[in-house]
Each structure stands twice: as structure tokens, then as C-alpha cells.
Amino acid sequence: MPLYHNDDQAMLADSARGFMADEGAIAKQLRHFRDINCKDGFGHALWGQFAEMGFTGILVSEADGGLGMGHVEAGIVLEEIGRNLTPSPFLTSSVMAATALSAGGDELRGRYLPGLLDGSSVYAVAIDEGPKHRPERIKTTATSAGNGFKLSGTKAFVVQGASADMLVVAARTAGSDDDDAGITLFAVPRDASGLSLDSVRLVDSAMAAHVKLDNVQLDADAVIGEVDGGRAVLNKMLSAGRIGAAAESVGVGMGAFDMTTTYLKQRKQFGKLIGEFQSLQHRAAHLYSELEIARAAVIKAQQLLDGGSDKADLMVSVAKAKAGQAAGLAVKEGVQMHGGIGMTDEYDIGLYMKRDRALAEFMGDQYYHAQRVAELSGY
Amino acid sequence: MSDPDAFRGELRAWLEANCPPEMRQPVRDEDDVCWGGRNFKFKNPAQKAWLEACVAKGYTVPDWPVAYGGAGMTPAEAKIWREEMQRIGARPPLSSFGIWMLGPALLKFGTEEQKVHYLGQVARGEIRWCQGYSEPGSGSDLVSLQTFGEDKGDHWVVNGQKIWTSYADKADWIFCLVRTDKANKYQGISFLLFDMASPGVSTKPILLISGNSPFCETFFDNVSVPKEQLVGELNRGWDVAKYLLGHEREMISGAGGGDRMNTIGAILSRNSGVEDPLLRAELAMFDVDALAYGAMGEKFLDEVKVGKGHPAGSNMMKYAGTELNKRRHELVMAAGGSAALEWDSAASNGGGRARGWLRTKANSIEGGTSEVMLNVIAKRILDLPGA
Numbered sequence: 001m002p003l004y005h006n007d008d009q010a011m012l013a014d015s016a017r018g019f020m021a022d023e024g025a026i027a028k029q030l031r032h033f034r035d036i037n038c039k040d041g042f043g044h045a046l047w048g049q050f051a052e053m054g055f056t057g058i059l060v061s062e063a064d065g066g067l068g069m070g071h072v073e074a075g076i077v078l079e080e081i082g083r084n085l086t087p088s089p090f091l092t093s094s095v096m097a098a099t100a101l102s103a104g105g106d107e108l109r110g111r112y113l114p115g116l117l118d119g120s121s122v123y124a125v126a127i128d129e130g131p132k133h134r135p136e137r138i139k140t141t142a143t144s145a146g147n148g149f150k151l152s153g154t155k156a157f158v159v160q161g162a163s164a165d166m167l168v169v170a171a172r173t174a175g176s177d178d179d180d181a182g183i184t185l186f187a188v189p190r191d192a193s194g195l196s197l198d199s200v201r202l203v204d205s206a207m208a209a210h211v212k213l214d215n216v217q218l219d220a221d222a223v224i225g226e227v228d229g230g231r232a233v234l235n236k237m238l239s240a241g242r243i244g245a246a247a248e249s250v251g252v253g254m255g256a257f258d259m260t261t262t263y264l265k266q267r268k269q270f271g272k273l274i275g276e277f278q279s280l281q282h283r284a285a286h287l288y289s290e291l292e293i294a295r296a297a298v299i300k301a302q303q304l305l306d307g308g309s310d311k312a313d314l315m316v317s318v319a320k321a322k323a324g325q326a327a328g329l330a331v332k333e334g335v336q337m338h339g340g341i342g343m344t345d346e347y348d349i350g351l352y353m354k355r356d357r358a359l360a361e362f363m364g365d366q367y368y369h370a371q372r373v374a375e376l377s378g379y
Numbered sequence: 380m381s382d383p384d385a386f387r388g389e390l391r392a393w394l395e396a397n398c399p400p401e402m403r404q405p406v407r408d409e410d411d412v413c414w415g416g417r418n419f420k421f422k423n424p425a426q427k428a429w430l431e432a433c434v435a436k437g438y439t440v441p442d443w444p445v446a447y448g449g450a451g452m453t454p455a456e457a458k459i460w461r462e463e464m465q466r467i468g469a470r471p472p473l474s475s476f477g478i479w480m481l482g483p484a485l486l487k488f489g490t491e492e493q494k495v496h497y498l499g500q501v502a503r504g505e506i507r508w509c510q511g512y513s514e515p516g517s518g519s520d521l522v523s524l525q526t527f528g529e530d531k532g533d534h535w536v537v538n539g540q541k542i543w544t545s546y547a548d549k550a551d552w553i554f555c556l557v558r559t560d561k562a563n564k565y566q567g568i569s570f571l572l573f574d575m576a577s578p579g580v581s582t583k584p585i586l587l588i589s590g591n592s593p594f595c596e597t598f599f600d601n602v603s604v605p606k607e608q609l610v611g612e613l614n615r616g617w618d619v620a621k622y623l624l625g626h627e628r629e630m631i632s633g634a635g636g637g638d639r640m641n642t643i644g645a646i647l648s649r650n651s652g653v654e655d656p657l658l659r660a661e662l663a664m665f666d667v668d669a670l671a672y673g674a675m676g677e678k679f680l681d682e683v684k685v686g687k688g689h690p691a692g693s694n695m696m697k698y699a700g701t702e703l704n705k706r707r708h709e710l711v712m713a714a715g716g717s718a719a720l721e722w723d724s725a726a727s728n729g730g731g732r733a734r735g736w737l738r739t740k741a742n743s744i745e746g747g748t749s750e751v752m753l754n755v756i757a758k759r760i761l762d763l764p765g766a
Contacts, residue, residue: 002455002458002681002682002685003674003677003678003681003682004678004681004682004687261761261763264763264764265762265763265764272765273764273765275763275764275765276763276764276765278754280763281753281754281757281761281763282750282753282754282757284757284761284763285695285698285752285753285754285756285757285760285761286698286753288695288756288760288761289695289698289699289756290699292675292695293668293671293672293674293675293699294671296671296674296675296677296678296679297670297671297674297675299674299678300674300677300678301674314670315670315674317667318666318667318670318671318674319671321664321667322667322668322671325667366664366667369667370660370663370664370666370667371660371663373644373663373666373667373670374644374659374662374663374666377642377644377645377666378645378648379644379645379648379649379653379659379662
């Protein structure tokens, strides 16, 4: 398969680009909901529009009423979300939770997918248990109780957790903290008794929750997939989240880069456009190369995931690490090349820097993923 | 291509029957490369048989038209060919500046007669080409070149000197930039082809910091070049040169595959044992970049074949690919420790690592320096002012 978008994908990219630049624009969404101190950190009306566009069901099978598309298509939407810093539950709900739910039984899918498809529901994922992404270690426990389970533990960095109707929670039903086996995924309703959330605002104005599970009683039908066999589903959900975050990072990097090159062509100092200075030209050209390479790594990983390749895991980590590096460079160079105005809240380039930092952490940063590349390569 | 699977099956069966086992071994040194040409000595019968089998089918240049010695494959078919070659680790049957550089230029700028004649020779591995571009006073500022061709009616008389002419001492013919109008800098250069056996042509190899090299100085002393050996229009050779440079940069970038894209962490850890956690971390970060660049190379080629992508994209590939390769060899040296310092011992295969490391320093100089590449990206892709 060639590493560029086919005609259908190019059409989707066109419509996603137009839609996001218009409806998902920074002034209309990110700044608006930040400035009114919105407890969700995103707009439900826009989420409804995502549903009307069909975006919410991109990764949901046609049999379940979705579009049955793949990670390439989800990535197209995410790149535009990144470019416009559009706050939405797309990555957690339509990419990660949808991927987990696809492994669930008919009843579970029937309970949760319609709300996702029509944009009336929001889902969050609760995986991390500390400040760094370490899904190999899961301490949250789920013990048999009655005809179901009791969950106890704490979860961190649950993005939009307080706005969610349901949380996908990874818990341990067997074994010790670092065991690969013994994991079970649960669909935990937001109003389950014993579930408490402490919602905090992050640097990028998104809301994330510290979640406490204190003997949360769930029926057996809350299990997604197999009891003790949740690691495979969890890994699938992580891959989806990682490549999705990488695609969004590329969009953030591209958005910052476009702003910056535009500025280089407008700003004058010493009687010249600053873009005439070779020191800035070379740095901009280097940054362009890095972003193009990151984008290539992302589409390669998306295609491998969609094709079910056994090389997908390696390439997903390559893509997440590379996209994190490239976008990180784009926002840092962006602020520096803008000079003083780049430090002001009024100007958008700083918002890119904030979003990039949060995305870099989400689902593992470049160090985590470079480490994973080494391990998967056998050293 | 009607049925990709059937096409793949045919190629696979043909390769199985025709690619000798010796030609499925990795290329170890210069000796293993088949360059073709009048004076080429095949290393073994397998190398000769492999070349002849591919020439008969047009597989030395699979995507060139059949009339010019190719197999007429579509971009999608050529990709399948590359994948099937890669699958069995087959060596390229023929390596040649004629294929990588002159060929694309002739396909675009040559007359029908030139295409049939010269491209056919290239495809069959009969003539080995070298490139006469740089001069002692014209490196990054190539367009200032001074080698001059004086108009003598039906021929030019060429005088001057070229430098960094790879394999000039082994090549049969040269494609050469020659000034034909001293009054006009950009539109005063012509793209000429001529025989290195012509009276007045001499070469002298250049010793590099890495040791022996294929590079030569090449001298022209009243060399007579017939007018029909001009490619493109008179005084418009810079257009041909720029087009060809794009292909050279693509080649140097390693976009076509090969070891440029390979990861090194696993092999260095196995061979040298990497105990320093910071070195291991550097290797991991390198592998991330190498695999990402590999995807970029694949994407770049996919896009080139269908005319997508930016026309100046090869400059970006050249820049990123050569910088990556320099990093690779720095890490090879670091992992190798003092063993990698050995210069002429048998154990070090004649200083393979040290010489290889030093040689890579030229990657970001030859074919346009990294700084020139960044200038071109700034101007042609980013459209920055005054670039």
C-alpha cells in the first residue's frame, strides 16, 4: 500500500480540514471554553457536530452502525484536531474507548456505542496510576464479589474523566503488579457508587481527573472481553491511543510550523523580513524535515495497524516518539522565532506549546517509546 | 497491472529460478558491486549470470520503457519488484551512475536517438559513466564553473578541470557540465557527453582522510566533443544539471533502501555489548529516527512515482539521510571502542569501521552540502524571503 492517502482518504482530509478550521477554531473552542472556565474543557455542541460528520463512528464497525474505517482515517481527523488545538473527546472516546468496546459482547456494545455514535455520550480511559505512563504495572484490583467484581485503586491523568458517562478501567483480577497476565478491562459507569473524581485543569486547559475507586461494585456484564485476559484488549486500545496521539502531535507541530513560517514572512527587524536571515531559514528547513519524517512514520504505523501487521507495535512506538520529538521542536522553535509576542497569552503560538506538552505525556513520551523500540528490537 | 498477486507470483518464480544463491548474500565490499562497463571484471560467474538474466528481461532498469532496455513496469509494479528483491535479499544486478543519474536526465531531456543509444547501453551494463560537475573553484557555488568548450563548428574543444569525479579512472564515458558562453552565468552552461578515452582526458585519484577513494581529479586538454553529444538545448545545461542533481540527492539520501535505514541498536549490542546506559539510550533514539526515516524514504518513493510530493523533496531526503548516516557511524565507533580504531589490521578488516566513519563525513558535503540543502528547502519549499 503506498504511503499516501487514497482518493477517499484525501476527500475525508479535505472535509475534516474545512470543518475543523471553521467549527473547531482556536477562538471558537479552546479559548472560549478556557475563558469561561468550563468544567468540561470542551464543547458538547461541537461533539454533536462530530457525530453529524460521522467522525465519532470512524473506528466503529458498520455492523454496529459506524463507518468501519481504520487508524489512517481516525488519524486524518486527529491531525486537523491538532492543527486547530480543538478540544474534544475524540481521542479518548472515539479512538480508545471505541477500540476497547469493539472487543466487548453484544450487550455491552449495544449499551455504549449508540451514545458514542450520536455524540450524546463521552467516554474516558483510566489506565495510568502515576505521573508517568507505565501500563505494564497495574495495581488497581478487581476482586470477585457476588455475581460481579469490586474495584479498588487509584488512576491518574484520566482526561475528561469528570465529563465522561463511562470510564474504561484497567484492573488486576489476578497475579502481581507487574504481571502481564491477570488484567481485566471494565466499563465503569460514571455514577457507580464508590467512584470519586478530583478534576483538575491541565496546562493545555484540558480537564483531567484523579480517580479513586473504593470498592466499586460492578456486575459481571461490565467486563470488556475476557476476565484475566484483558491485556490483549488493553494493548490494542493503547496502540490506538498512541498512534492517535502521534497523529494529533503531527497536527500540532504542523499548525505551529505554519504559524511560524507565516510570521517569518511578515515580521521586520533591522530593515529586513526576519525570514531573510539564514540562521532562521536553516532552522525552519530542519524543522520542516523533522515534521515530514514524523508524518511518514505516523502513516506507516497507521497502515501497519490497520493491516494487522506484527511490526505494528514497533512502528507505533517509533511514530509516537518521533512525532513527540518533531512537534516538541516545532513549538519550541515557534515561540523562540516569534520573540516577545510568542510569550503573550494573546498570541496563539504559546497555546501550541501547551498542547504539545500534554500530548507528549499522553500514552507515553518519547523516552518511554524509544525504550520500547529498544526492547522490541531485542536489546 | 491487472492482478498484483499474479504479477508478484511471476516475479517470485522468476527470481527463484534466476537469482543465484551467491547473489542473495549481502554486499560486503566494493568488490561485490557490479558496475558493468568496458573494463569490468566479474568477480564470479554468478555475478555475470545474474546481470545477463536481468538484462534479458529489462530488470536492470525495471521502470524504464522496453524500447530503452527496461521492463516497462508501472510504479506499482516496480514497487512489487523492489519488495520481491528485498524479500530474498537479492543484490542489485547492476549499479551505475548511468541508471541513477544520467538515465533520468536523458529520459527527460534526450532526443529519441540519444535515448535508444545511450539508455540501451546503460541498461545492458555496457558503458560505465562518471559525472563531471564540481571544479576546484566551484563547489557549493557550482554554477561558477569554468571548464570551457570552444565552438569549432561541428564540435567543441573542451579545456579545464573537474574534481570529485567518482570512478573517473574506471569510467568509459562522462556526462559533463561545460561552459559554452562566458557572458551568461546560468544560461551559459551545456550538458555534454563524451568518451573518457578521447585524446586529452586524464585522471588522478584522490586520497581521502579515510584512505583510498573512488574520487578523482579529471583534466581536459583540448578534448574534441562532437556537437551531437549535447543533451538538451545549447547553454541550457543548468536545467539538466539541476534535474539530475535531484536524482543524485535522492541516491545519496539512501531513499531507495539499503543499510541507511537499518537499525543498529540490536546488532551493536550483540557484537560489542553495550554496557553504558546512556549509549544504549542514544542507540534507541537513533533507531527511532532510522525507522522513521525509513518510512519517509518509502513515502518519498511512492510519491515520486506518481508525481505527488514536492519537486524539491529530494533535498530534504538528502539532508536528513546524510545527517542520519553520520550519526550512525559515530555510534558504531562509540560502541566499538578501541577495537574500532584499528586502521589496517586483519581483525578490523583493514580499518573498516574507522574508514567507514570518516567516509560518512563526506555524505553531507558531496552532491550539495547540508547547508545548501537547507537553503534550497527554505527557498523552494518554504518560500522564505530572500532565500
